[in-house]
Each structure stands twice: as structure tokens, then as C-alpha cells.
Amino acid sequence: MPEHTTDVWPAFVATLPLDLGLPETSTPADSGATSRRQPSLLLVDDDPFMLGMQSRMLRSMGYTMIGTAASAQAALMLLGAGRAAVDVVICDLNMPDVDGLEFLRRLGESDFRGNVILLSGEGPRIIHAVQKLLTARPLLILGALEKPAGHTALRMMLDRWQPMVPPTAVAPKPTYSPADLQAAQQTAQWVLHYQPKVDLRTGALMGMEALVRWNHPEHGLVYPDHFIGLAEDCGAIGPLTDWVIQAALTQLALWHHAGLHIHMAVNVSMDNLLEPNFARKVGALVRHSRLSPQDLMLEVTESRMMAMSSVPLETLVRLRMQRFGLSIDDFGTGHSSLAQLRDVPFTELKIDRGFVHGARENQLIRPMLEGSIGIAQRLGLQAVAEGVETEDDWSLLREIGCDIAQGYFIGRPMPSEGLRAWLADWMLKRSRLIAL
Numbered sequence: 001m002p003e004h005t006t007d008v009w010p011a012f013v014a015t016l017p018l019d020l021g022l023p024e025t026s027t028p029a030d031s032g033a034t035s036r037r038q039p040s041l042l043l044v045d046d047d048p049f050m051l052g053m054q055s056r057m058l059r060s061m062g063y064t065m066i067g068t069a070a071s072a073q074a075a076l077m078l079l080g081a082g083r084a085a086v087d088v089v090i091c092d093l094n095m096p097d098v099d100g101l102e103f104l105r106r107l108g109e110s111d112f113r114g115n116v117i118l119l120s121g122e123g124p125r126i127i128h129a130v131q132k133l134l135t136a137r138p139l140l141i142l143g144a145l146e147k148p149a150g151h152t153a154l155r156m157m158l159d160r161w162q163p164m165v166p167p168t169a170v171a172p173k174p175t176y177s178p179a180d181l182q183a184a185q186q187t188a189q190w191v192l193h194y195q196p197k198v199d200l201r202t203g204a205l206m207g208m209e210a211l212v213r214w215n216h217p218e219h220g221l222v223y224p225d226h227f228i229g230l231a232e233d234c235g236a237i238g239p240l241t242d243w244v245i246q247a248a249l250t251q252l253a254l255w256h257h258a259g260l261h262i263h264m265a266v267n268v269s270m271d272n273l274l275e276p277n278f279a280r281k282v283g284a285l286v287r288h289s290r291l292s293p294q295d296l297m298l299e300v301t302e303s304r305m306m307a308m309s310s311v312p313l314e315t316l317v318r319l320r321m322q323r324f325g326l327s328i329d330d331f332g333t334g335h336s337s338l339a340q341l342r343d344v345p346f347t348e349l350k351i352d353r354g355f356v357h358g359a360r361e362n363q364l365i366r367p368m369l370e371g372s373i374g375i376a377q378r379l380g381l382q383a384v385a386e387g388v389e390t391e392d393d394w395s396l397l398r399e400i401g402c403d404i405a406q407g408y409f410i411g412r413p414m415p416s417e418g419l420r421a422w423l424a425d426w427m428l429k430r431s432r433l434i435a436l
């Protein structure tokens with residue numbers, strides 16, 4: 001019903017400057033926000049009653065720049081015409097003809113760079129799927145609300161809005177060639193950082209995960225996501241993993257020598273497991289460092305586990321027969337699946353951070369986290385949660401009986417020299433957390 005829209009729109013357009021320079025002073029009457037300008041809003045809903053009601057509510061909350069559109073087409077026309085600088089689109093999902101999903105897809109393809117709030121009567125699973133769809137688009141989603149949205153919920157969501165900062169020129173990401181990796185290997189440009197893994201009941205430090213970085217002569221510290229895939233594709237992962245294991249074991253031997261009896265976790269790719277000699281080689285490295293296999297946890301990253309053929313399975317079984325720890329990394333994503341868990345003699349189940357952070361409030365991921373921990377317990381595996389970012393994440397994991405936690409809340413990956421200072425800080429934080 002575009003007619004309805006055109007009735008309301010002039011009032012909206014009239015209140016809006018035609019460029020992005022909206023007045024600094026117009027903050028919502030009772031929001032308490034004084035330093036921020038007020039966002040301009042566009043409500044999109046095919047139900048005229050709902051449109052009127054929500055728009056009156058927003059006005060009563062002190063927002064003055066409110067436009068309405070009674071269909072997705074009308075909203076796209078208005079936004080596409082570039083006549084109005086809209087900061088936040090508040091959008092219904094269920095609309096006839098062009099529905100909310102198509103509207104948001106087309107909005108993402110347009111040059112609109114504002115924020116979106118979803119209003120919907122749909123349950124949390126559909127809302128979650130829509131949010132996932134939106135993260136693949138250049139639209140920033142402030143959140144989703146049940147329809148009709150109340151004052152407080154709407155205010156909370158709109159308070160998350162931040163004025164757009166004009167994009168600054170971003171240097172293109174450097175890309176690397178197999179020759180670059182070879183040079184890095186030959187001139188020892190790899191470094192390891194270590195991230196703590198702590199016992200959730202006692203807070204004790206149980207182990208460290210070694211995470212490789214590339215100390216690039218021009219680009220500084222380059223993170224593994226930028227080169228591990230290439231290393232796997234071009235065959236450089238073999239020598240890289242050998243270096244990582246050797247360096248991590250040398251460091252672990254030093255920590256043991258200093259009286260810190262923890263384990264070391266390293267990441268291994270599927271390609272490493274294809275090497276027929278891998279298990280024997282790792283066994284020899286451990287013996288050479290005067291450590292025992294139980295001191296080393298091999299985290300199997302699943303990105304390429306795919307159909308487990310007999311060669312990697314043989315390597316994994318041989319490693320386990322030598323008493324190395326085996327962890328199924330990123331459990332719950334990709335191919336890190338129940339089938340892998342059934343077929344490989346893992347000793348640790350490491351739950352992907354996508355099921356950990358924010359689980360207390362999330363009705364969708366919380367049961368998956370609890371279920372994964374239950375599976376680990378019933379199979380006699382150590383349950384490890386990665387991506388523990390907040391005290392809420394930490395306390396939930398304690399409540400549901402997870403064994404080990406890792407994440408920014410406990411400690412970020414650090415160079416080996418950082419361990420002493422981290423331990424001192426953690427001792428203080430830990431005593432408060434364990435007393436709770």
C-alpha cells in the first residue's frame with residue numbers, strides 16, 4: 001500500500017536534513033543520551049495499525065525523526081531515492097509480496113549502510129537464522145524484538161545505535177605466495193603465543209595452547225587465518241607443524257623445569273595426519289625433550305577432516321596408542337561432528353566458541369552447549385570450552401559442569417615471557433571467582 005506511505009512520508013522527509021548532518025541537539029527526551037545525535041528511523045510494516053502504534057510509541061519516547069513505509073517496495077523506493085538519511089530501519093519480517101527477507105537482501109545490495117532492528121512474531125530459531133543471513137551482508141543488525149515491541153526493549157536496542165563513522169581507506173590485505181612461506185620457514189619467522197587453559201572448579205592452570213604467528217619483516221605479526229590455509233594447500237604445513245611442535249615442547253620443558261607442571265596443546269591439520277610417519281616423528285620429538293606423551297595434547301582442526309580416510313585415522317590411533325592426548329577442536333562446527341567423535345579415540349572435546357560465548361541468555365545455543373558437555377561426560381572425555389569472554393560465560397560453564405575453560409576472560413594468547421605476569425593477575429581474579 002504505497003498510498004499509506006506517501007501520506008506519512010512527507011512529515012518524515014520534512015524533519016530530516018537531506019544529508020547526513022542531522023542536528024546534534026535532538027536527543028530523545030528521556031534517554032539520558034546527551035552527546036549523541038538522535039537516529040532517524042524508518043518503520044516498515046504492512047499492518048497500518050501496528051505502524052501507527054509503534055510510531056506513536058517512538059514519538060512518546062522522544063524520537064522525532066520517524067518515517068513509515070507500509071510495504072517493502074515503498075521503503076526501498078524511498079531509501080533508494082536517496083532523499084532521506086535513515087539511520088535505523090525497523091522492519092517487520094512477515095509482509096506480503098516482498099517479505100522481510102527479500103527486503104533485507106535488497107537493502108544489503110543497495111548503498112544503504114544503516115542499522116536494522118527486526119520486529120517479528122516468529123520464534124527465536126527463525127530470528128537467529130535471519131540474523132545469520134544478515135551478518136553476510138553489509139547491514140549491521142542491532143537486534144530482534146517480539147511484536148509489538150515495548151518501550152524498554154526498543155529503547156535498549158536503539159541505545160546500541162552508533163552514528164556511522166565515514167569509512168577510512170583500508171589498506172588491501174596482503175596476500176602471500178608459497179615462496180613467501182618457504183622464506184618464512186627458512187629464516188625462522190614463526191613465533192608462538194600461548195593461551196591458558198584453566199580448571200573451571202579450582203581455577204588452576206592446566207595447560208597452554210600454542211598458537212602460531214608469522215613475524216613478517218614488513219607486515220608485523222600476521223595471524224594464522226592468513227596463512228594456514230595456504231600452507232595446507234602448498235605443502236608447507238608439514239615443516240611448519242614440525243617447527244611448532246618442536247618450539248612448543250622446548251618451551252614446555254622450560255616451564256616444567258621451573259616447576260610448572262602443565263600440558264601443551266598444539267594444532268595439527270588433517271594434512272599432517274596424512275604423513276605416514278607423523279606419529280613416530282612426534283614420539284621422537286617428545287622423547288628428545290624428555291617429556292612424556294601425556295604432556296602433549298594434539299588438537300585436530302577439522303576444517304579438512306571431511307570423510308576420514310584410513311590414513312589419518314591410523315595416525316590418530318597410533319598417536320593415542322603412544323598416550324598422546326587427542327582433542328576434537330571446534331566441536332559442533334563443520335566436520336567436527338558426532339561421526340568423528342564416534343570413530344576417533346579422542347580424549348578431549350573442545351566446544352567451538354560459537355556455542356559458548358553468550359550461551360546463558362541464548363535459548364538456542366545453551367542447550368547445545370549443555371548437550372555437548374553431557375556427551376563429553378558420558379564418553380569420559382575432558383570437556384573444554386573455548387571463547388570464554390565474560391564472567392557470565394565462566395559462571396554458566398561452572399554451573400553446568402564443564403571441566404576446562406579458555407578465552408579472553410581468562411587470558412589472551414601471549415608470548416612465553418608474559419606468563420609470569422598473567423599468573424599473578426589470574427591468582428587475584430581466580431580467588432574471587434572461585435569464592436563466588
Ligand code: C2E
Nearest residue numbers: 211212223224225228244267268269301387388389407408
Ligand atoms: P583455534 O585452534 O580455534 O584457536 C583459538 C583461536 O581463537 C585463536 O585465534 C585465539 O586467539 C582465538 N581466541 C581465543 N580466545 C578467544 C575468545 O575468548 N574470543 C574470541 N573471539 N577468540 C578467541 P588465532 O591464534 O588467530 O588462531 C586461529 C586458528 O588458526 C586456530 O583456531 C587454529 O585453527 C589455527 N592455528 C593456530 N595455530 C596453528 C598451528 O600451529 N597449526 C595449525 N595447523 N593451525 C593453527
Ligand code: CA
Nearest residue numbers: 209267299329
Ligand atoms: Ca585449537
Ligand code: CA
Nearest residue numbers: 330352353386
Ligand atoms: Ca576454535
